Amino acid sequence: MEDRLSSLPDDLLHSILRDLPLKHAVRTGALSRRWACQWLSALAVSPVLDFTDGDFARGQPPARAAATVGRCLRLHAEHGTPLDVLRLALVPALGRDVIGWIAAAVARGAREVEADLTPPPPQDLAIHGSAAFLEIPADLFQARNSLERLALGRLSLRAVPLPAAGLAGLRSLSLSHTDVTAEALRGILACCAALESLSLRCCALLTAVRVASDRLRALELLGCRSVVELRVAAPALESLALYGNVILSAAEWYPSVAVDFAAAPALRDVYLSHMDCCDYLDLNHDDYYPFVYHVPHARVLTLCSVGLLVPRISMDSDDERFDHLPYAHVNGGEAAYIDMPNLQELQLLLGSLEEEGEQDPRFPERVYYFFTHTSLPVLERLFVRLSRNPANGSCSPTAPDDEDAEIEFGHEIVLGQLTFVKVVHFRGTWREWRLVAFLLQRAPILEQLVLVTAAEGEGATGDEQLEDIRERVSALEKASRDVRISVCRPSEDDSPDHAHTRFFHEEFCCTHQE
Numbered sequence: 046m047e048d049r050l051s052s053l054p055d056d057l058l059h060s061i062l063r064d065l066p067l068k069h070a071v072r073t074g075a076l077s078r079r080w081a082c083q084w085l086s087a088l089a090v091s092p093v094l095d096f097t098d099g100d101f102a103r104g105q106p107p108a109r110a111a112a113t114v115g116r117c118l119r120l121h122a123e124h125g126t127p128l129d130v131l132r133l134a135l136v137p138a139l140g141r142d143v144i145g146w147i148a149a150a151v152a153r154g155a156r157e158v159e160a161d162l163t164p165p166p167p168q169d170l171a172i173h174g175s176a177a178f179l180e181i182p183a184d185l186f187q188a189r190n191s192l193e194r195l196a197l198g199r200l201s202l203r204a205v206p207l208p209a210a211g212l213a214g215l216r217s218l219s220l221s222h223t224d225v226t227a228e229a230l231r232g233i234l235a236c237c238a239a240l241e242s243l244s245l246r247c248c249a250l251l252t253a254v255r256v257a258s259d260r261l262r263a264l265e266l267l268g269c270r271s272v273v274e275l276r277v278a279a280p281a282l283e284s285l286a287l288y289g290n291v292i293l294s295a296a297e298w299y300p301s302v303a304v305d306f307a308a309a310p311a312l313r314d315v316y317l318s319h320m321d322c323c324d325y326l327d328l329n330h331d332d333y334y335p336f337v338y339h340v341p342h343a344r345v346l347t348l349c350s351v352g353l354l355v356p357r358i359s360m361d362s363d364d365e366r367f368d369h370l371p372y373a374h375v376n377g378g379e380a381a382y383i384d385m386p387n388l389q390e391l392q393l394l395l396g397s398l399e400e401e402g403e404q405d406p407r408f409p410e411r412v413y414y415f416f417t418h419t420s421l422p423v424l425e426r427l428f429v430r431l432s433r434n435p436a437n438g439s440c441s442p443t444a445p446d447d448e449d450a451e452i453e454f455g456h457e458i459v460l461g462q463l464t465f466v467k468v469v470h471f472r473g474t475w476r477e478w479r480l481v482a483f484l485l486q487r488a489p490i491l492e493q494l495v496l497v498t499a500a501e502g503e504g505a506t507g508d509e510q511l512e513d514i515r516e517r518v519s520a521l522e523k524a525s526r527d528v529r530i531s532v533c534r535p536s537e538d539d540s541p542d543h544a545h546t547r548f549f550h551e552e553f554c555c556t557h558q559e
Contacts, residue, residue, distance in 0.1 A: 088117050089124040097134040097159070107138040118146060122153070132159040137199065140179040147185070151211070154191045161198030161221065178224045180204045186211030196244075198222055203229065208236035219244040219265075227253035227274075234258070245269055267549055268320065278308035285309075285340070286316040288549040306339040313387070315340045316545050318349035318394055341385055347392040347545045350411060384420040391421070392428040392543040394550065412480065416458055416487075423462050427484070428543040431470040431477065433500075433551070463488040467495040467540060473514055482521050491525040494518070495540045496532045 088094060096102075096114050105113075114133070121128060131150040133143055143160050150158050162179060178201035186192075186209040195212070196219035203224060205212075212218075215237045225233070225248050234240065240258060244265035245251060253274035254266060263284040264277065272289055285306075306312065317340070340346065395412060466484050471477055485494065496514060515532045531540065 089120045090126050091121075092127055092129040093132075094118070094121060094128065094130065095132045097132045097161070099134065102135050102163075107136050110135060111139050111142045114146065115142070118149060122149075128153045128155050130157040130159075131155050132157075134159075134161040134198075135163070137162045137179070143200075144179070144182065144185075148182075151185065151190050151192060156191050157194040158192060159194075159196040159219075160200060161196070162200065178203075189213070193217065195219070196221070201225075202233065207232035212236050213238070215240055217242040219246070220248060221246040223248055224250050226250050227255075231255065270320065274303045276303065276305040280308065280310060282309040282312050284314040285312055286549075288316070288318050288320060290320050304339060310342070312340060312342065313344045314544070315343040315345070316347040316549075318347070318550060319351040320550070341383055342387050343385065344387045345390045345544045346385075346388055347394065347543065349394040349550070350396050383418070385424075386420070386422060388421055388424055390426045390428075390544060391424055392430065392545060394430050394548065396432045413483065416460075421460065424460060425462050426465045426541070426543075427460075427463060427467070429466070429468045429480070430548070431468065431472075433470055458487050460484070460488045462490070464490060464492045465495075465541070466491065466493070467497065467542075469497045469535075470499050471496045471514070472499055473510070473517075478517070481518065485521050485523045485525075485528070487524060488528075489524040491523075491528045493529045493531070493540070495538070496530075497538050498532070498534055500535045 094117060096117075101113075102110055114135075128150055131146065133146060135143060140162055143162065147158055147160055178199060180201045180203060181197075183204045183206060186205055189210045192211065192214055194217040195215055196217075198221040201224050202220075207229075212233065213236055216239055218233070218237060218240060219242075221244075225245070230245075230251065234243075234256065238258075239260060241260050242263040243256065243261060244263075245254065245267070246265065247268040249269070249271060251269045252271050254269075254272055255274070255276045256264065257278040258281075259279075260281055261279040262281050264279070264282060265286040266272065266275065267286065267288045269289055275287075277285075393412065463484075466488070468477070468481065471481075481494070481496070485491070496518065498511065498514070511532060511534070515530075518530055518532065
């Protein structure tokens with residue numbers, strides 16, 4: 046058979062090889078003599094060296110992986126190609142090598158450095174404490190450099206004296222599974238005046254996040270369980286992702302979490318979720334925080350079911366826990382507790398609709414309370430993501446005799462601009478049907494409703510059940526005469542997704558840090 050691929054010019058072959066995962070690129074060396082070093086030549090002329098392919102790190106002994114990375118870096122330096130980006134995701138055993146490679150990249154003028162050492166098992170972290178983190182040498186960031194983006198996982202900046210001239214030019218900083226403390230974070234932010242993006246993920250020692258920046262545009266705080274204070278003064282902040290347990294509590298043994306976003310007027314793109322939104326919730330807490338109070342001007346919002354809660358207080362409440370809430374009179378008989386005049390795209394992470402009892406903060410009727418007490422005048426697109434693992438409550442498609450399938454409201458609810466609704470992980474339980482009926486009856490210009498059933502291995506829907514769902518939804522009362530209805534499996538779904546497609550409660554790493 047004629048080998049047309051080998052006859053291609055080297056430049057084109059290099060372009061192809063650079064787009065392959067590293068593990069597969071290396072394997073092309075076995076094709077022929079001409080291919081033996083093509084993958085190395087491709088890397089040698091590339092300004093980007095990416096060693097984050099998981100199969101590459103796991104598929105060979107650490108010593109061999111280190112030898113391969115070292116060889117690539119040496120050839121790259123000998124070739125004289127500028128190094129703009131270095132990305133590494135390797136096992137902790139290669140930590141000292143990784144430090145050397147970071148130093149070499151910084152010295153060569155790299156603009157972006159990403160280094161992630163796979164976290165050890167949780168028990169190792171608990172036993173060894175800070176020993177589980179590899180320290181960056183004190184002198185690595187003391188001189189000015191070209192760094193604009195720095196991402197570190199399981200690497201510690203504790204030994205780096207602050208302020209550090211080598212961090213002054215950073216526009217993006219990401220710290221994951223590190224030992225950064227509130228004091229250290231303040232010092233780092235103080236010397237990063239140009240910072241536009243900050244991500245903090247699973248930092249177990251971090252107790253407070255206080256951000257004051259004129260340039261910061263994006264902030265992520267993900268899985269940092271110890272945080273009890275979050276204050277943001279960032280007039281340019283546009284995007285916020287918060288995945289953590291924010292609690293209002295009167296108990297002395299569990300302090301409330303102080304939250305303040307008042308100085309973030311440009312905030313428009315927001316993801317807010319409690320860490321336990323779809324798992325165990327501690328009912329001893331007085332209130333899980335109603336996130337929407339601090340993001341009334343968001344245009345794009347993802348919100349978990351716990352964050353839908355309305356604080357249980359009255360008009361004459363003198364509870365100082367609620368003094369900072371801008372709409373703390375919510376249960377005083379007002380028709381709407383918050384106005385969200387700009388919200389166009391909303392995604393609700395509802396967990397399970399099958400929870401029983403009003404004492405559960407995820408009590409299913411909370412979703413209706415949200416629509417009752419929230420003004421959404423320009424909402425166009427609504428996405429509802431149900432739990433992949435429903436609770437053990439009733440999964441019957443028919444409501445029990447003691448449950449009224451309809452919910453009565455004190456005033457008419459109309460979603461006057463809603464044109465698109467998508468419900469994911471739909472199983473056809475009676476509570477799910479009630480939610481779908483509620484939405485269909487209150488969206489007079491709805492153009493499309495999409496029901497995506499459970500995925501294979503998660504209670505996947507058979508052909509007969511799929512047809513039953515289609516027939517039943519077609520028979521429901523609808524406010525819009527022109528609505529198109531689609532019922533499909535995940536593999537068949539080609540409808541639009543919400544702007545936020547990462548779901549942090551489904552990423553297990555954040556729950557494994559204790």
